[in-house]
Structures are given as structure tokens and as C-alpha cells.
Amino acid sequence: MGMRPRYVFLLLFVCWLAVILATVGVGMFGISFFDPAIFQQLSLPRLMMGMLAGASLAVAGAMFQALFRNPLASPYTLGVSSGASLGAAVIFIFVGGGLWYGMPLVSLAAFAGALGCVTLVYAIAHSRGGHSVGTLLLAGIVIGMICSALIVLVLFLAERHDLSAVLQWMMGSLEIVGFNPVNEALAMIALAGGLAAYLHRDLDLLMMGETVAAGRGVPVRQTRALIYFSASLLTAGIVAHCGPIGFVGLLIPHIMRFLVGPSHRYLLPACALAGAAFLPLCDLLARNAMWWLRGESRQMPVGVLTNLVGGGFFIYLLLTRRDDRSGL
Amino acid sequence: MSITAENLTVHRLGRPVLRDVSLRIGEGDCICVIGPNGAGKSSLMAALLGLLPVSDGAVLMDGTPICRLSRRAIARRVAYVPQIHEGYMGFRVREIVESGRYAYLDPLDSLSEEDRRAIGEAVEACRIETLLDRPLDTLSGGERQKVWIAAALAQQTSMLFLDEPTNALDPAHQAELIRIMRGFLAAGKTLLVICHDLNLPLMLGGRVLALREGQAVFAGPVEDLLDTDRLRDIFHTDFVTHHATDGHKSVQLKL
Numbered sequence: 001m002g003m004r005p006r007y008v009f010l011l012l013f014v015c016w017l018a019v020i021l022a023t024v025g026v027g028m029f030g031i032s033f034f035d036p037a038i039f040q041q042l043s044l045p046r047l048m049m050g051m052l053a054g055a056s057l058a059v060a061g062a063m064f065q066a067l068f069r070n071p072l073a074s075p076y077t078l079g080v081s082s083g084a085s086l087g088a089a090v091i092f093i094f095v096g097g098g099l100w101y102g103m104p105l106v107s108l109a110a111f112a113g114a115l116g117c118v119t120l121v122y123a124i125a126h127s128r129g130g131h132s133v134g135t136l137l138l139a140g141i142v143i144g145m146i147c148s149a150l151i152v153l154v155l156f157l158a159e160r161h162d163l164s165a166v167l168q169w170m171m172g173s174l175e176i177v178g179f180n181p182v183n184e185a186l187a188m189i190a191l192a193g194g195l196a197a198y199l200h201r202d203l204d205l206l207m208m209g210e211t212v213a214a215g216r217g218v219p220v221r222q223t224r225a226l227i228y229f230s231a232s233l234l235t236a237g238i239v240a241h242c243g244p245i246g247f248v249g250l251l252i253p254h255i256m257r258f259l260v261g262p263s264h265r266y267l268l269p270a271c272a273l274a275g276a277a278f279l280p281l282c283d284l285l286a287r288n289a290m291w292w293l294r295g296e297s298r299q300m301p302v303g304v305l306t307n308l309v310g311g312g313f314f315i316y317l318l319l320t321r322r323d324d325r326s327g328l
Numbered sequence: 329m330s331i332t333a334e335n336l337t338v339h340r341l342g343r344p345v346l347r348d349v350s351l352r353i354g355e356g357d358c359i360c361v362i363g364p365n366g367a368g369k370s371s372l373m374a375a376l377l378g379l380l381p382v383s384d385g386a387v388l389m390d391g392t393p394i395c396r397l398s399r400r401a402i403a404r405r406v407a408y409v410p411q412i413h414e415g416y417m418g419f420r421v422r423e424i425v426e427s428g429r430y431a432y433l434d435p436l437d438s439l440s441e442e443d444r445r446a447i448g449e450a451v452e453a454c455r456i457e458t459l460l461d462r463p464l465d466t467l468s469g470g471e472r473q474k475v476w477i478a479a480a481l482a483q484q485t486s487m488l489f490l491d492e493p494t495n496a497l498d499p500a501h502q503a504e505l506i507r508i509m510r511g512f513l514a515a516g517k518t519l520l521v522i523c524h525d526l527n528l529p530l531m532l533g534g535r536v537l538a539l540r541e542g543q544a545v546f547a548g549p550v551e552d553l554l555d556t557d558r559l560r561d562i563f564h565t566d567f568v569t570h571h572a573t574d575g576h577k578s579v580q581l582k583l
Contacts, residue, residue, distance in 0.1 A: 015379055198435045205427055209415030210475075217403030217431035217482070262418050287392055 005266040008259045014272060016277040022049050023284050031247045041178060047280055048182050050174050052277040052301070054279025055250055056189050058271035059196055062256070063247025066117075066203040066264065068225050071317060072137050074249035076310075077119050079143035079266050081244035082112045084236040085170060086154075087113025088148040093158045094118040104240070111188070111236035117143050118232055172245035172303020176285050181241040188237030194270070195230040199223065204243040207262065245303045246281055247310020254317070282306050329405060329486045329518070330390060332355045337384035338368075338375050338557040347372040347542045350384070353487070358519045358534030360550070362526065366564055370523045373489055376417075377408055400455075401557045402429035408482035411491035411522070417465035421475050421476055424464060425450060425455065429481030450481035454508060470501030477508065487518040491496070494528060506531055526553060526579040553579060 026060045036201070061074040070079075075081045091097070098105050124139040146169075168175070196203075197203070205213035214220050237277035238245070252275050253267070260266040261301060283302040290296045334486045340444055341556060342546045345368045353359060353376075357367040374380040376387055378394035387394040389405065407428070416479040427448065429443045440448075451457055464472060464533065473493060480488060492572050493500045493509070509532060512519060523529065529550045538546040552575060556568040566582040 068415075112429075120336055124576040201433065201435065202425070204419070205430060206421065207416045208419065208424065208427060209339045209410075209413050211379070211408075211410040212413065212415060214399060215377065215403065215408035215410065215480075216397075216427055257418075261420065261422050262416065262425075 005260045005270070008256075008266075008270060010274040012277065016273055018087070019277045019281045019284070020047065023280055024201070026284060026288065037163060038119045045176055045179050045182050046174050046283070048179075049176050049185065049242065050280035050283045051276035052185050052189055052254070053174065053245060054243050054277070055272040056185075056192075056234040056238050056274030056277030057245060057249040057279075058252035058256075059193065059268055060231040062250070062253035062264070062267055062271045063196060063203065063227055063231040063234075065253055066207045067224065067231070068122075068136055069207055069209075070136055071254070072250070072314070073140075074247065074253075075114075075146075075231070075239075076246040076249060077137060077314075078140040078145060079117045080121075080232060080235050080245070081239050082144040082147035083117025084110040084114040084232075084239035085244050086150050087111070087116075087236070089151045089154055089166070089170075093154055107184055107188060107237060107240040110240035112235055113147070114232040114236040114239070115228065116206065117147065118228055122228075129304075133187060143152065168301050169243040171301040172243045172247075172306065174242055174279075174299035175299065175301075176241055185237045185241055188233050189328070192230040192233035193228060196234075196268055199230070200268060203227065203264040204262070205267075243301075244304065245279070246307040247314065248275060248306055250311050250317075251306075251313050252278060254313070279306070331394075331406070331487070332388045333372075333376060333385065334388070335371070335385035336387065336481075337342050338371055338380055338381060339383045340371060341524060344383075346375065346539075348537070349544045350385075351537060351544075351547075353377075353518060353520060355486070356513075356516055356518055358513055358532050360529035360534065360536045361520065361522045361539065362524070362529065362536055362553075362562070363539035363545075366541075370491055371542075372410070372539065373491055373522060378402055379490065380499060382444050400431045403483060403485075405485050406487040407483040407485045409476045409480045409491060409493065410474075413476070413497065420461055420463055421467070422460045423446065423458060424475050425456075425460075425479045427435070428479040431483060447520055447568045449480050450478040453481055453511065454478040455481065455504075468501075470497045470504070473497065473501070473505065474508070475572070477505070486516075487520070489520045490524045491500040492524060493495055493521065494523070494525060516571050519581055526559070528552060530577045530579065549580050551577075556582075 055071060057075055064073040064075065065071060088106050091106050091109040100108060119140045121136065122144050125136040151170065155163065202218050205216055205218050205224065210220050251292060252271050256267055256270040256274055261272045279302065283306045286300040286302045286305040289299045289300050333349060333351045336346055336349045337344060348560060349372060361372060363369055371380060375382055378387065389397060389402065394402065412537060425447050426439065428438060429446065432443065451460065454477055454574050456474050456478055457499060459471060459475065464475065467475065477493065492506050497505065509519060521532065530553065535548065536550050537544060538561055554571060554582045556567050556569055559567040559579065568582045
């Protein structure tokens with residue numbers, strides 16, 4: 001475990017550049033991204049959203065894993081993504097969008113949903129005596145299922161017929177138009193990312209154990225609240241526009257912890273960079289899969305691919321983790 | 329630098345774990361807390377650090393109620409080595425010891441010269457120079473304990489709280505840790521140590537506080553532990569004591 005962080009960052013940077021070049025070069029279903037009009041309206045926003053989403057979800061995953069000292073925690077497995085989706089879906093379907101004091105309502109609702117879910121999951125797991133990997137995970141999965149059911153209920157009640165668009169979003173998709181979503185997400189992510197950097201030592205200490213952290217001078221309760229806040233914000237900022245893209249927040253932190261070690265000083269930036277390369281790469285593959293395989297111009301949502309890859313990795317973790325408490 | 333507990337009562341999950349306990353820890357003291365399992369020793373230590381809410385009485389740090397001090401301010405005065413480490417053990421020894429500097433660092437600062445000096449001194453005092461690049465989960469219990477103590481030492485506090493530091497260690501590591509603790513006392517540090525091994529207080533000197541069912545049942549100099557009637561009152565079992573002519577004192581179970 002643990003190459004020199006400098007080399008890892010260099011390697012990640014090269015991968016990131018390669019993904020950008022490949023995205024622009026390959027384009028989608030045969031249309032190169034060099035076409036200026038398409039590039040401005042579709043390709044560039046989509047590439048940027050992919051980078052933001054990958055980076056945010058990976059950093060949020062690393063934060064949740066430190067917070068719960070649980071290797072299987074991530075925005076997706078804790079039900080946080082589903083909560084954010086529910087919040088976003090309710091506003092999107094019944095209100096349609098709009099601003100509240102200059103802040104986008106859908107994103108705010110996603111944030112409320114994310115925060116509500118993570119609080120609920122924590123309360124359920126905690127009432128069963130703390131930090132068992134299994135209880136936390138089950139709570140997350142159940143809350144996720146309830147949220148998905150509620151989304152379907154909301155759709156049903158609203159008698160919406162354009163289900164395929166909603167389904168695409170619920171699967172996790174980077175199909176956006178224009179720069180507005182990117183800017184909205186960027187505002188939330190900049191705030192949360194700044195907080196994450198500010199908390200990197202606290203995250204290390206919480207991972208060493210809460211008693212140790214308190215003894216070293218960490219105000220544990222406030223710090224935990226700040227971590228909940230920023231990880232939920234990172235998740236919600238993305239889910240509001242892209243839906244629940246699965247498993248990026250599980251996969252990337254694990255690989256990065258293996259490469260640069262557990263210290264968040266290196267782990268968080270490594271996750272951001274790797275996520276920013278990984279998700280656009282997945283999107284590139286998912287978007288062109290139907291074109292390459294069957295010559296059709298339909299696009300597969302990126303969530304399908306991340307769920308397939310991440311699900312496999314999740315099973316691998318379940319089979320190989322060492323013990324219930326700290327097999328991170 | 330002093331910590332005073334006045335008529336401390338503490339509840340955990342609705343049950344009283346400490347009742348009306350008073351204690352004063354002054355500059356350079358060495359106090360061992362003894363007592364049977366569940367007597368409230370660890371709870372007392374946590375309450376003295378402000379980590380447990382107090383239902384009655386008060387904990388004062390240099391005259392200030394501890395609940396009014398920030399965790400950071402407390403961590404600059406008292407360092408704490410808990411007994412149970414429930415955290416992730418994949419950190420390297422270097423990272424664990426560096427974490428002792430948390431209370432002195434602004435969030436985005438990197439380690440200063442002074443931080444590095446404090447870390448170097450702590451590493452040297454606990455003799456873990458050769459372990460620095462190893463992950464904690466590859467170390468033996470005794471080595472880990474030295475690492476946690478080094479991290480606490482890097483906090484550069486005048487007081488150290490150790491919860492059962494020699495528990496479950498082999499004799500060589502026990503001896504080494506006792507030497508390290510004696511070194512702290514010689515350097516003028518204040519120690520509060522929870523222990524099950526009654527010979528540890530005898531080797532460290534100073535005072536003992538005995539707890540039973542959350543109440544202080546004895547407080548006095550360690551020499552008074554050599555009274556077998558008193559030990560029976562505390563632990564409800566029989567002991568034999570030796571006081572050799574060379575000054576060596578020990579306590580053993582009598583079966």
C-alpha cells in the first residue's frame with residue numbers, strides 16, 4: 001500500500017487529461033465534439049458536469065467512510081443519493097423548479113432530502129448500538145428503497161406520462177443542456193469542497209476513533225455535523241441534476257486509499273482528481289455503447305455502467321473485508 | 329496546572345456510574361486509580377476530561393469549569409490515551425504521532441519546525457524510531473501502546489491520562505512502559521493512571537484512589553496499599569503483600 005503521493009497525483013493527472021482528450025476526440029455517436037455549436041451547448045457542459053459529479057461523489061464517499069469508519073459507506077449505499085433524488089423529484093414534479101432567495105429550489109430540496117436521509121440512517125444504526133457495518137448498510141438500503149418507492153408514488157400521483165426522461169434521470173445520467181446546471185452545482189460543491197479541505201485533519205482523527213479525536217482537541221459533535229453537512233451538499237449538488245449515479249463514491253475512495261494511504265490530506269484531492277477522470281470516462285463509454293454495438297444513436301445513462309462496475313466491486317469488498325469494525 | 333473534581337456524580341444511560349467523588353490532581357502528581365471492573369474508573373477519567381456530562385458536582389481545570397473550555401484548549405493541557413481503540417488501524421505510525429499536534433495547528437497549516445521537534449522528542453522518548461513507516465495494524469500490542477503514548481506526548485501537555493497502559497502486554501513491554509512512565513515523572517509531568525495490576529502503583533509511587541461501585545472507598549499514599557484488610561475491602565478478595573528489606577514492595581492474590 002502507498003506509492004509516493006507525488007507519483008500518484010502525476011499519474012492521475014495524466015489519466016484525467018487523457019480522458020478529456022478522448023471525450024473531445026471520440027464525441028458521441030460518430031459526431032465529433034469539435035463541432036462548435038454542439039461543443040458549446042452539449043459537449044462541454046456535459047464533460048464538466050461529469051468531472052464535477054465524479055469528483056464530488058468520490059469526495060463525499062471518502063468523507064462518509066471516515067465519518068462512519070465503515071468501508072461500505074458511500075452516498076449511494078447510505079441512501080443519501082436516493083433521499084436527494086426524492087427531494088429533487090418532489091419539487092421538480094409538483095413545482096417545476098424556480099428560485100428561492102436566488103437559490104435553485106430543486107437543489108435545495110435535494111439537499112434537504114440528502115440531509116434528512118443521512119440523519120435517519122444514522123439514527124437507525126445508532127439506536128442499534130453504534131457502528132456495525134451491517135446495520136448501517138441495511139438502514140441505508142432500506143431508506144434508499146423507501147425513497148425510490150416514494151419517487152414512483154409521486155410520479156404516479158402526478159400522472160406524468162413522460163416517464164422515460166424521469167427514468168433516465170433516476171438511473172443517473174449526465175445529459176444536461178447548457179451551463180446553468182454546471183454553475184448551480186459548482187456553487188454548492190465549491191462551498192462543500194472548501195469545508196472538506198478545512199476538515200482534513202478532523203477526518204483523519206475521527207477515523208482513528210472518536211475518543212482519540214476528542215482527546216486531541218476535535219470538537220466531535222460539531223465536526224461530525226459539519227461533515228454531514230458538506231458530504232450531503234456534495235451529493236445533493238450532483239443528484240439534483242444528474243440523479244443518483246451509483247458507486248463512484250464507493251469505488252474511487254477505496255482505490256485511492258490503497259494508492260495514497262488513508263490520510264485525507266492526500267486522499268481527498270486524489271479522490272477529486274480520480275473521480276473527475278473516472279466518471280467522464282464511464283460516460284464516454286456508456287454514451288457510445290449503443291452506437292458502437294448496434295449503430296443506434298440512443299444513449300445509455302452513465303449510471304447503468306457505474307452500477308455494473310461498482311456493484312461488482314461492492315461484492316468483492318463484501319467477500320474480502322477483514323472484520324466488521326475497521327476493515328476500511 | 330491542576331484539575332479538581334468536586335463531589336462528582338455522573339450518569340451513563342440513566343445509571344449512576346460515579347457518586348460524589350472528589351479528587352485534586354496537582355502539578356507533578358502521580359495518581360493511580362484502582363478498583364474492580366465496572367467501578368467507574370474510566371468514567372472518572374472521561375469526566376475529568378470533560379468527555380462525559382456531569383449530573384452533579386463540577387470539574388475545574390485551573391479553576392475554570394471544564395465545560396467552558398474548548399476541546400482544543402483542554403487538549404493543550406491534558407493528553408489522553410484511552411484503553412480501547414475502536415478506530416481504523418491502517419494509518420502509519422508517523423501519521424498517528426503527528427495527529428498529536430492537532431490542537432496547535434490551524435486547519436490548513438502544515439507542520440511547523442516546533443511541531444516536528446515535539447514529534448521527534450515524543451518518538452525518541454517512546455523509542456519507536458524504527459516503526460515510523462509501518463501501518464499500525466502490523467504492530468504488536470506493546471508497540472501500538474507505545475505509539476499511542478508517543479502521540480499523546482506530542483501534545484506537549486504537562487498532564488497525561490493513561491487508561492490501563494500496561495494491560496495485556498508481555499513482561500518486557502510492561503517493564504519498558506513503566507520505565508517510560510517513570511521518565512515522565514522524572515521530567516516533572518503529572519500522571520493519572522488507571523490500572524488493574526496493583527504492583528504498577530507501587531512501582532510508580534505517588535497516591536492511589538480506589539473506586540468501588542462508583543464511590544471513592546480509599547484515597548492515600550501507595551504505601552497504604554500494603555494493608556491487606558484495606559485491599560480486601562476494595563476488591564472483596566484476599567491478598568498477600570511483601571515488603572522486602574531492599575525496599576521492593578509487591579502485592580499478590582492469596583488463593
